[in-house]
Amino acid sequence: MSINFQAEAKILRGPHEDLESYLEAVDQLRSIIRFFSSNKNLKSSIGVINQANTLLGKAIFKLEEEFRQLLTSYSKPVEPDRLTDCLPNPTKPISAALGHDDSNAALKSSPEHQHKSLENVRPPPDLIPPRIIPLLHKIAQQMIQAGHHQQLLNIYREARASAIEQTLRKLGVERLSKEDVQKMQWEVLEAKIGGWINFMRVVVKVLFAGEKKICDEIFEGNDTLRDQCFSEVTANSVSVLLSFGEAIAKSKRSPEKLFVLLDMYEIMRELQSELDTIFKSKYCGEMREAAAVLTKRLAQTARETFSDFEEAVEKDATKTAVLDGTVHPLTSYVINYVKFLFDYQSTLKLLFGEFGDGDVDAQLASITTRIMQALQTNLDGKSKLYKDPSLTQLFLMNNMHYIVRSVRRSEAKDLLGDDWVQINRRVVQQHANQYKRISWSKILQCLSIQGLQTGGSGSFGDGGSTSGVSRAMVKDRYKTFNMLFEELHQRQSQWTVPDSELRESLRLAVAEVLLPAYRSFIKRFGPLIEGGKNPQKYIRYSPEDLERMLAEFFEGKTWNEPRR
Template structure:
């Protein structure tokens, strides 16, 4: 014990040889040198600079076995390099340096080969690595590929082939090859070269994909200078392309990046951001300059179409471009949404102002439906299809009017839309939109009241109001407006339209009804009968002549008006007519000159009015 203790304290002589390497250290160094030697054999075989066969042949030409051996050799070479620079290696410095130089030279050769293979796979599989195939093959791999590391890539591809088609199978194989190469290159410190190749080629795929979808890269100033007809075509093209671009093109690229660079999330994120950021920002920015074009009511529907599309795609935008590096894409999408909403509100305000400013003074012939009524109601019918979008757009912008709308404007039997003042207190988005539509209809009705005053005949003014209000009611009932305004609203306004028609009947036919004696069955002599029948003829002719061009536009209401006018005149006239015939029986042919209209003639004449397209029944003289 003392000897060993003393020996342990003795210092070595300066000229003594270094302590011998332990057997374990020698074995490790030997194994690493063997790894280098094995890697050299494999890498040299595929050195394109030294081997003509390697220059024209792919590692994957005969399956994946050779490629797998090559990648395994590179991984072993990497482990050897790590060993020789670590503290675990006790080999002489000269030996370690020589081994590292040799390994580094081989690694550079191997990386050149893998760069070439990576590039070739990306180029040769452009069609197979399209986003749709990528999505399909990834779904198949997730269900068909085994997690057992003992299975080869060939086994995985064959397993996937049982559930996917030929194109998807080829896509899955290419993705697996790219991933295997990327993992080895990144582990070897050559991730930058790998990423450079990947970004360059995949960025061109994304740009080409958008081009094939019909998207043209235009600056904001270029968009704003386009004629509306041309711009509308581009909007339609964008609307068709948007779902495919988000749910297939960009989503597929995200899936591919995530898969190929699964071993390094930061690299995958960086690749995806650099590949798609500019294209996605430009694509999702297209609606913004559209929203900034000169406003007109006709453009509102395309603005809302764009808003609908952006809103529908927002979940995909947030999911696909969720990284901090793609925040610019999300910001642009949000900016487009906000600009579209702003443009929609401004355009609808312009539409309301246009109704209020309409100053056409010419009366519509016959009291028919006014062009303004047709235009506004057709506009609102189309607008009602965008109820959900409008509710979102106006969620924070309640209608500001001096007084609440009349209760009669809403369906009390259903979920009654709240007044503008109550919508700010939680009345609900749907109720707020109902109020807004009701307000626009009220603006139109007020304008129509003013236009009715241009008619000189009061009866025709009422007929005009009846025609226009009934047209409005019909449009409401035939469209989604009935859900916004309610059936009770429609019923109340239909009753009001019928009331206007009743006023027309009363005023338009009052003189004719008054020309019939209060007691048509009372006895009268020939002279009295002659004068009274003459008075009726004059009143009836005057009414028919003045109303020759008047119309009742709605067929159902026209039938009701005909029946009502006939019931107002004919019962008394039939009795009066028979009494006059009896009184003038002895007057000879002269009686025919005054007893001109039989009750049937009167009926036919009434039913020949108020319809510009109706057949006018010729009048016949009544025989005495």
């Protein structure tokens, strides 16, 4: 029985100093028990079996403590950088910031940037040092043989769940309710959503995948315990992660949330196969189901938000007119919104596919057309807030030009079609013509010969007769012209045409009508004034002066700003 004494000595020393030798001693004890159990006719068999079983019980208890001590010592939270460095930078920026161009977007999606990102990717961190895994596996096997499944599960859950949850807290993951979300300022919420999308990617692809790997290795050979342990270790962390997505999906809908909802839906679809693989066991069924429900709910909320937007555009009740007739904030907001939609075409196809909605391109074209029509309807209403009908036309011209130009430069053109572009370019021209007619017809009448002659005939042509034209009537025309032009100059130099090409073409269109008429009037009737007293009182401007002053129109000047 010397082998029994050797085993006993090793057991009493404990596993900490020499685990391999300790495990050999445990195996020896089991061999002794098996031998004497099958040879109970031997005189000392009962006593030996009892002694060995008592010693084996102590050995397993010490192994349990060693398992706990090893697992607890090496189960530390992972620093956020070690997790995030394992994945390439996402090439698509979080795109909720409507109205702001992402100047880094092109850089982020460039091949050079992606190559650089991949170069900087580090291997996944070891959640437990590789040299410790085999020791834990061997101890686990002994405890399983001894029937200590529940003790193993409890120890493993306590140590590993705590490490994962602490890691999530370090990342900034927190459980938030719908009420918490509703109270947040949009900028704060937007940042949290961007963070959540990154957390989901790194936690699933690195942390949960790593946890699954060590769980598989430690409990290799015992599938049921392996699956139970992994499920219990990750259940609360999965719940915390998904709770934020649920809170967003259930919170009050608003147009600016559409793109973050699409981002969230996109990440859930991206991670779907990995979630299904990592959480494939029957014990993880609730987690798989929760992820699938969240994906569907995000899709549904995004779809409803999409529908809300068209109605919100048409019913936007902002009563504050842009005083200078420039592009309305609603116009730039809606156009940016539509542009962003085309960054999500692949996601929208998936989303519409969730509900079996048929031809995605046709749907997108229909929705885009309706949004544009809703915007035009709203702008027509806003244009009626202006008391000056000239400014009404300038406002509509500016906004329609912005819409058409933006569509022509974006993927929306392919969906809306060339006919839509051509029709609306004509609308822009119609508003420009209406502006000219309303603003300048009265002043052009001052330069007309009609009403000046009391007899005979006259014309604007060179050498035309001035017989029958009184100097007083010509003076009156000059005074009226000066007054009207100065009023127009003072008022319309404060108006804005933000597009330089459109601004220049509108000035040119006015100049092409005004300057020839003015030159002809001066040539025809100027001598009547120049021969009298104070001619500069009436002929206040040369054609060159008018041309210079026309160049100040639509610059958005303020009242106290000096003339150029």
